[in-house]
Structure formats: C-alpha cells, structure tokens
Amino acid sequence: MHHAYIDKFAYQDSPVHRLDSRVKFIVTLVFTAAVVSLPRTSPSILTCYAIGPFMMLVLGRIPLRFAFKHILLVSPFILVLAVTCPLYDRTPVAVAFGTFLWQTSLGWMRCFTILGKFIVTMLALIALVSTTRFSDLLTGLQKLGLPKLLIIQLGFLYRYIFILIDRAHHILRARAGRKLANLGFAAELKIAAAMLGSLLIRSIDSAEHVNIAMQARGFEGKWRSISRLKIRRCDLLFTLTAVSFLLGLHFFVKPILL
C-alpha cells in the first residue's frame, strides 16, 4: 500500500509528539471553537490565531507543504461556499490596513473570513493528527469519556479504510486493463454497480474473518485495553501556554484589530 497517510508524521519524535493526546485534543477543540466564533468581518485577526498551529507544525517538524497539500485536498467544498458570498452580499464596506484604505463588499470580507477560518482550523487539525498517533488519540478520547463503541468503530475504520481503498484501486485497475472503449453511461453505471457490489461482498467476507480472529483470541463482547497515557509537567506547561495565547488574543489583540 502506498497511500499518503494523514498520520505519516505521527511516528516522529519531537516535544509536540511527546505531549499527552488528551491535552492536545482539548487544546485543539478549544482553539477551533475560538476561531469559529470570531466575527465574520475580521480576516486580519485570523493571522494572529494562525501562529498557534503554525508553531505546533514547526516544533513537530511537520513540513508545511504536507499541511497545505492536505488543506487543498479538502478545500473544494469550502471554496464553493466562500466564493458564493460576494454574489449575494454586495453591501459596501471600507477596509483599512495601516495607512491603506480601500472599499470592497461585505460578501468579499465574508469570503476571506470563511477561507481564513478554514485554513487556520485545518492547520490545527493537521497539527493534531500529525503529531499524535491515532491509537493514542483513541485512548485519549476513551479516557475523556467518549463511548467505547464509538472508539472501537473509529479504530476499525482507521485500520481498514486503507485496505478498502487499496481493494478499490485494484478493482479500478482491473477494469482499466480491460476497458478498451467507452461503453456509454448506462453500461458504465452497471459496471460501477457490479464493482461496488464486489467491494461490499469482500468487505463482508473480511468482517467475518476479523470476527473469527477476535473470537479465536477470547473476545466475548467485552473490550479490554491497556492505557499508556500519563499527564506530565510538559503537558501542564503546554496547556498553560495555549491558554495564555488564547486569552492574550481574546483580551489584548482582538480589541485592537477589530
């Protein structure tokens, strides 16, 4: 399998990687809520908020190119939403940046704010998953009280999604190898349905085998695990820094820029 895994840098070692997954998750959650709740007409303040995830990525030695590549991958949905803003809201507004002053519409301001919020929150999310092993994240979420069933399902999803993608690639390759002409929409649809059916049957087959493998190792419906997470002094220091950063932005920087 040669997929570009979202967590491909999670196995590195850095001060950010060594932080407890619960602390990183809660900080990312609070940070995201703070960014999302910013006013829709203030794109400039977002650059200050971006310093947080940017620092996490730099200290965690995550290439920025990797982060922006993943942002681009999921951007089409947000792009559609953002670019429609100038079309329906043309209220004129004056924008000042230092000595520069120009006039634009509220729609364009909203467009930039949506894009800015999307980029900043995505940077925070990528910083979280690129510096935290998925297994640690799941253990952390379990410790934070998320339902065990959800954790198990997320664990299986992470384990088997790559295998499923791989199988889909193999089926597509097998079709491409024998597809010598365009057969028309109806025929293509029929082929696609057959391919999906084959993928579904193989998935059911795999699920049955996994069930056998679990039972063979004594699984009787009760999920047991060993937690290896521990809050240390560096986690408290990180929390303190993150809280100071968010409070500083909220009480000191925001009033100046808004």
Place this chain on the structure above:
Amino acid sequence: MSKVIEIENFSYEYPDGTAALSNISLSVEHGQRLTLIGPNGAGKSTLLLAMAGFVKGTGKVLVDGLQINRQNLRKIRTLLGCCLENPDDQLFMPTLFDDVAFGPLNMGLDAEQVKNRVSEALKTVGLAEMADKAPHHLSAGQRRVAAIATILSMAPKIITLDEPDGSLDPRNRKNLIKLLSGLPQTLIIATCDMNFAAAIADRAVLLDKGGVIADGDAIKIMSDSRLMTEHGLEVPGQFKNIARRSTSN
C-alpha cells in the same frame, strides 16, 4: 505421547449443501509438527476452523481432551491459537502492541503480565521495535510474523496456521521456517507449498475432496510422486532424490 487433537468421523457441509469435510478421523500428538496438504478446495482451512470450534458439523472433535461445546470454548481458545490466512484479518487493532495484547487481555491477565507477554511474543518474532507501529505500516513479511505473535502472546499448546507462507518472498519464507521450527508448541499447518511443508513438518496429512487420502510420515507421503501428482501436488525439491530412488526400485 498425549493426544492434543482427536477428531472422529467429522463431517461438515457448507450452507449450500456442498460437502466440505467427509468422515474425517485424525489425531495429533503433543509436540508434533503436522502439515495438512492438498489442492485448493480440499478442505484444509475448514478442518483448521473445525479444530478451533468455528465450524460445527457432525462427529467428535476434542482439543486436549475437551469436547468442543459452549462451556469449553473459552478454555479451548486459550489452548489452541488459530492464525488465519490473511494477516490483515488477524491484525485488526490500531497498533501492533494492542493487537498482540488483545488475546492476553481477554484471558483476564493483569496489565503487567500482558506487557510481559507482548514484549516476549514480539521479541520471538523479531518485531520488538515495532510495537507502536500501525499494522498497515508493516511489510507483508512483518505482518505475517506479527499475526503469529498475536497467537504466541496467549501461550497456547497448539497453533494452527492457514497458508502462513502465502505471498512471502524467499528470504521471508526462510525466516518464517526458522521461526516456526523453533517454536515448542504443537503445530498444524495447512499449505499448498510443498517445499514449505517439507521444511517444517514431521507428519503429513493429505486431504482431497474433503477426505483424508494419506496420513503418515512427511517424507514418506511427500516423496510419493504418484500420490502427489494424482492429487494435483508436487514432490518438494528436498525429497526429489528420495522419490527418484523409490521409483527406480
């Protein structure tokens, strides 16, 4: 020697009515290295599943003297480690550590004992440094031995392996042979690769069309070129000289 597996007149049909196993009688002694050989569809995998209690047919199956039934199933699962054909089915947890710890945790061992079992099992298969890796980050050869580690951590008396050599390169196959040859447990290996079977087994059971065709010394059965060819198999390289000699005699 004590018998760890005893099967008497076991038969099983697939839900569509096709006979998968017919009247199988077989016993395996403690410490034996038995290989189940036979062409595709002979019933090798089904027989392994029957030994682990996943296939319910007619007849008697005893594991270390215990009849397979609901009451004994938990005990049987700790006595017999069942390793499936595809390592991706066997490795279902987010990390290798969690996967190898899954069995011991279900056995009710405490955290310290589980950690010891995991590190011991991973050391045996040579993956001690990989404990925190996700299974999809391992190579095919590593996944194969990792699947065996998930069984070893439960310290079973008997290990069944279904096509453990599938899609392995010669180096990884050689490493796997070395690993399996060094295990103290009773091994029951289903395989279509005669060279692999010949390198490990001291006893061979030839299955075809759901029935036992031959059962005995591995060299004697696997060097019988007529028998092997008749059932779509081949004489392994290391037994070809013996086969030639017996043909000329």
